[in-house]
Amino acid sequence: MIQDIPIQYFLIVSTTMFFIGVCGFIIRRNLITMLMAIELILNAVNINFVVFNKFLFPHQLQGHFFALIVVAIAAAEASVAIALFINIYRRFTNIEVENISEMKY
């Protein structure tokens, strides 16, 4: 079962996902891609929660539930973000992050 797989493998996957997310957030200029990158980061963290719960405290459920809360928050955040993107698109007709500098100064 799952215990047969060593914990390092899970951590390698989640760390890789995390840094893919960070790189995506920093490098990409499209808002939706950036949002997707943020989701990647969140999910990488989720994997960590679940894995550490399973391996270190198998008879407790805090990690699982925290992962569920993160998923719910991520869903809410995604909906708000997409609503903002739609408004931004209506105003500027694109969603490139560099073009939205009106409130900078």
Next chain:
Amino acid sequence: MTNYAYTIWIPLIPVFMFLILGLFGMKMKGSLAGILGTLGLLTITVLSYFTAYLYFFKTGEPEGGFQAITAYNIEWLAFTDTLRIHMGVLLDPISVMMLVVITTVSLMVHIYSIGYMKGEQGFQRFFAFLSLFTFSMLGLVIATNIFQMYIFWELVGVSSFLLIGFYYQKPSAVAASKKAFIVTRFADFGFLVGILIVSYFTGTFDFDLLTSGDGNIFQTIGAASFMGVSAITWALLLIFMGGAGKSALFPFHIWLPDAMEGPTPVSALIHAATMVVAGVYLVARMFVVFHFQAPGALEVVGYVGAFTSLFAAVIACTQFDIKRILAFSTLSQIGYMILALGVSEYGDEAGVGYMASMFHLFTHAMFKALLFLGAGSIIHAVHNNDLRNMGNLRKYMPITFITFAIAWLAICGIPPFAGFWSKDEILVAAFEKNKLIFFSSVFVAGLTAFYMSRLFFSVFFGKKQHYHHEPHESPLVMTFPLMFLALASIVAGFVPFHDLITSDGKSFETHLNYSIAIPSVAIAVLGMFIAFLLYYKESKVPDKISKSLGIFYTATLNKFYFDEIYLFVTRKILFNCVSQPIAWFDRHVIDGFMNSIAWAIQKSSFKMRDLQSGQVQQYAFVFVSGAIILVLCFAYWLN
């Protein structure tokens, strides 16, 4: 012992008047401001006369002469235990006499100004400044210590600046006021240094202690010397430099003729009673110190006075502006007072010079105020200052004519008018001490008679002039002060000064010295007679004489080019060699240093602004890289 504490109101009323007129003057209609100012001055005139009566006749002269009374004294500033500055009222013969002179002349000038300045713009301002001027001068004469005197001394300078520059839209008036201020201010620098030297060695500012006579207080100073001259002599010479600046003695005389740009009543006030006699008063106040501690300095005082009187009298003979002639005559008369102090000894009959100086100050105040106010009346009628545009005015202005004639006889020294008595005493004092000064003074007496008669005959007699509109006598408000001062010019000579104001406070006997009085009157009459021949009728002789004198005449007409010399020294030498390098240093080195700091900060600020790009991704990048660096650091150190 009479209580004199009320005398504090004598300077306080004018300063309240100044505040009231200065703050609310613009709301006052018509002549109200002038009348208010005059009433204030009338009050203090009455108070001053009352004080003089009490001091000279009620308190009287106890054993050992008139005593100095400190009527009022408060501690004003306390810096350390030894450095304390007081403000107060000191009554002694000369300060009481000055109170009477200042208030009388100032009152007359106030009354006169109501008429003279009527309808002028800034009428209220004028009276506010007059009050300020009177206040400063009163504060100066009643000073209990030399520092209070210095403060009021500067106030006199400021108020004269304000009054000379009264017509501030006229460039020449502005220039004249600045000139007066800068020249006197420059001299005051010497005064301040002198004060500091004296107080450094003696540890006090008080006149009471400084002039107490035994001179113990100066023992510490005795040894100190600089360039072979003792420190006290230096200090007194520097103090005298301040006095010379205010009194317009040579070489600080240049501001006084230009000060004629102010309204004529101001000239009367500055010349007769206030500013220019401040220097004489200062020397008289410090006379004991001068005489006992530094006879050499006193000798310098005498020579400066004698030279100024001669020098100014020569210039006065050639001028055409009537106010300037009077200005140079003031210089000459102030020189007289100073030289009288310079030749005086201390005590009893030997102190006749001191008495004569104060006496001349008193009589001169009366007749010089009268001359100036008379000149103002003439200018008011003719609308011109130039002697050549006047003539035959006696028909039009009888009161001015008669009063001016009295003042003319008084300044020429014709008995029994005031000037004769005081001038005679001065000549007696000079005769006993220094023959050179004596002969120069006698010559000046002749010159004085000549130039005053020239003025008098040219204005009131001389050729018939065609005036644009008929000159007419001034109104009563202007002629009343003339009449009052004419009366004063007649009787002032009979005031027994030798009983009241002497160097040591004790009275002594004086007699008319005929061997001096007769020649001095004779030379005065001679001067008047020459002027009569030249100027009574229209003639070409004066022009011929001035032509034959050639370069000497031109030099005199241009006041021996002193203004030009000063301008040359300041503009060419000081500006080019000192001021401009300093200005360059300031602009390029000091400012440059500051500017480069500002420039560097501005540049780095622009660089730092780029950090705040507003780009989320850039922030995220910095944040993440920071976090990674921290993690690496921790990993490195914790292992």
